[in-house]
Amino acid sequence: MVDSVTIGHTDAEDGxxxxxxxxxxxxxxxxxxxxxxxxxxxxxxxxxxxxxxxxATAYGNEEAVGEAIRESSIPREEIFIVTKLRRVHATGYDETLQRCRESLALLGLDYIDLYLVHAPPEDISAREDVWNAMEECMKIGLTRAIGVSNYGAAHLRDMRDYATILPSVNQIEIHPWLQRPELRKATIDIGAIPMGYSPLARGQKVNDVNIEKIANSIGCTSAQAAIKWVYDTGAITIPKSSNPNRIIENLQSLNFDISGFEKEFNLLEESYISGWDPTTEP
Ligand SMILES: NC(=O)c1ccc[n+]([C@@H]2O[C@H](COP(=O)([O-])OP(=O)(O)OC[C@H]3O[C@@H](n4cnc5c(N)ncnc54)[C@H](OP(=O)(O)O)[C@@H]3O)[C@@H](O)[C@H]2O)c1
Known part of the structure; x- marks a missing residue:
């Protein structure tokens, strides 16, 4: 039911x-x-x-993630785990490597599947060292893939000057009320796949009357319409729910065909940021 996507790392030098x-x-x-x-x-x-x-380390639940995986009956290699280097920890080369090892210890795993820089490091001069350490984390097998999160087009452009290996993913807020075509394109242009977080705008938009109308016409819930819209942009998406019925409802969003409603979804765009937006920072 869930599609897969191939994420890749591009050589910064020769593409x-x-x-x-x-x-x-x-x-x-x-x-x-x-x-x-x-x-x-x-x-x-x-x-x-x-x-x-x-x-993410910032969520304080990496340990629980690891326990859940071990207690499930699903083999580790069939599960894809993403975690993130906390922004306050993204200060330099050694700290990045140490924090990646700490995440692994908390998860109780041998490897992470995808390790992300949670947001552009606040100290601009540390960005190169942090990324070089991310590359090292991958080379020594702590993680299978590396990427960034909350990087704007300018942050991605700057990476071409200091990265050896370009990121495989840029995790950014994407939903029908914040569609971000330019940033999605800038992400793809650097060889990365957009990963859309907060597809429900942190739950702030599930009662939006305009999406309710679209959802009624499709025959799904508003949450399902929003999630499927993000998915159909080609992005990876990761709705959060701790409600067992909604966990199922959100997965079932993938079964709905939302084609034919492009104009109605486009009209929902309102540059709505549900929380933070480091993509516009220097
Ligand atoms: N990289 C970053 O900076 C960043 C930032 C934000 C989020 N993220 C990632 O993206 C994930 C998702 O984003 P998010 O947690 O911000 O928000 P979200 O997935 O847009 O929305 C989650 C909220 O919507 C509710 N909800 C979920 N399914 C629903 C449904 N079917 N009907 C009605 N309400 C529903 C949830 O409540 P219940 O739990 O009660 O269902 C919760 O309050 C996060 O968990 C995190 O992994 C990353």
């Missing part, structure tokens, strides 16, 4: 593809889940067919 790995295009975000909630939600989601879990 050649270095190697590629396959990841699911839909998964469970676990931000704002406490440990028990996180564990039970992941086990439930895996039983329903989810195979991608998005966590």
């Amino acid at each position: 050649s593809k270095l190697f590629e790995i396959v990841m699911p295009r839909f998964g469970l975000g676990v931000w704002q889940m406490d440990k028990n909630e996180c564990k039970s939600s992941i086990i439930h989601a895996l039983n329903q067919g989810y195979r991608l879990i998005d966590t």
Whole structure:
């Protein structure tokens, strides 16, 4: 039911593809889940067919993610784990490597599937060292793939000057109320796949009357319409729910055909940022 996407790393020098790995295009975000909630939600989601879990050191639940994976009956290699280097930890080369090892220890895993810089490091002069350490994390096998999150077009452009290996993914807020065609294009232009977070605008838009009308015409819920819209842009998406029924509802969004409603979805655009937006920072 869930498609996969091939994510790849591009050589910054000559633009050649270095190697590629396959990841699911839909998964469970676990931000704002406490440990028990996180564990039970992941086990439930895996039983329903989810195979991608998005966590971060900042969420404080990497340990629970690891426990859930071990307690599930799904082999580790069939599950794709994303975690992120906390912004306050993105200060330099050694710290980045150390924090990646700490995430692995908390997860209790041998490798991460995709390790992301959570947001452009606040110290601009540290960005090169942090990324070089991310490359090292991948070379020494701590993670299978590396990427960024909340990088704007200018941050991505700058990476061409200091990266040896370009990111495979840029995780950014994307939903019908913040469609971001330019940033999605800038992401693809650097060889990365857009990964859309907060497809429901952190739940702030699930009662929007305009999407309700679209959803009624399609025969799905508003949440399903929003998630499927993000998915149909070609992005990977990771709605969060700790409600067992909604975990199923969100996965089932992939079964709906939303074609024919392009104009109605385009009219929802309102540059709506649901929380933070580091993409516009220097
Ligand atoms: N890289 C970053 O900076 C960044 C930032 C934000 C998020 N993320 C990632 O993206 C994931 C998803 O984003 P998000 O957590 O911000 O928000 P979201 O997925 O847009 O929305 C989650 C909210 O919507 C509710 N919800 C979920 N499914 C629903 C449904 N079918 N009907 C009605 N309400 C529903 C959830 O409540 P219930 O749990 O009660 O269902 C929760 O309050 C995060 O968990 C995290 O992994 C990354």
